[in-house]
Amino acid sequence: MELWVIFILAGLLAGFLAGLLGIGGGFVVVPVLIWALPAAGVSVEHVAHFAIGTSLLSICVTAISSARAHHKKQAVDWRLFAIIAPGLVIGSLAGAALAAVLSGRLLIIVFVTGAILTAIYLLSGHKPKAHPTESRWPFFSYGNFTGVVSALIGIGGGSVLVPFLVYKGKSMVQSVGTAAACGFPIALFGALGYGISGWQQKINVEYSTGYLYWPAFFGIVVFSSLSAPLGAKLAHFVSEQRLKQIFAVFLFFTSGQILYSHWF
Secondary structure (H helix, E strand, O other): OOHHHHHHHHHHHHHHHHHHHOOOOHHHHHHHHHHHHHHHOOOOOOHHHHHHHHHHHHHHHHHHHHHHHHHHOOOOOHHHHHHHHHHHHHHHHHHHHHHHHOOHHHHHHHHHHHHHHHHHHHHHOOOOOOOOOOOOHHHHHHHHHHHHHHHHHOOOOHHHHHHHHHHOOOOHHHHHHHHHHHHHHHHHHHHHHHHHHHHHOOOOOOOEEOOEEHHHHHHHHHHHHHHHHHHHHHHOOOOHHHHHHHHHHHHHHHHHHHHHHHHO
16 A cells, blocks of 8 residues: 555544544554554664654644644633643653664553553543642643653653543543643654654654654644544544543554564
């Protein structure tokens, strides 16, 4: 299959699932790119770095759109965002720098572990009890952690940040909206880190900057914006619990596919 067709399909799927499940798309984009990018001349050793860096780059665009939508519904706590954001920036840059020194295989293991843990959490039905606090440090510190994890596995951070914000006494609506806004600094500085790291290591792949592969970025961004509204409409006809189950099964399936293709 032609590469551009794969990137278009990845964008359509990522957008559809983002609308259906309320995710940033990283858990969709990264597995597809890990499978597809070797055909673009990316070495097996660096394919995970390119997949995660390019995923973060695409989330920069989708995060802006998502944040605007939540802002219009007054669901973003911008005061809290200002507290968390510096931690996210530091964590994202640190995560990208750490990824640069990890082997491709180890980075894949980190991604698969994150996907499986997310799937287990979704299936558990866990609802954290609120423990409100007025201190800024827990939010800043958890922002560091969220940035590192997100940059290592190529996601917008919502699946990591939302449970914490609920735990700290924020409503689910504000937690999701604020996490959506937080996706932008995570993705921007994470992608910047991957671009710089790949450039410093003199990674030479056509149509790329460092670990950022531009044809995949444009295909994903353009076509995910077309399919996201369809997923959002379908979401109104499926229960929240069923949506979580569907996404969990998807994560288990893609994790298994990645492990099988790289180790068997």
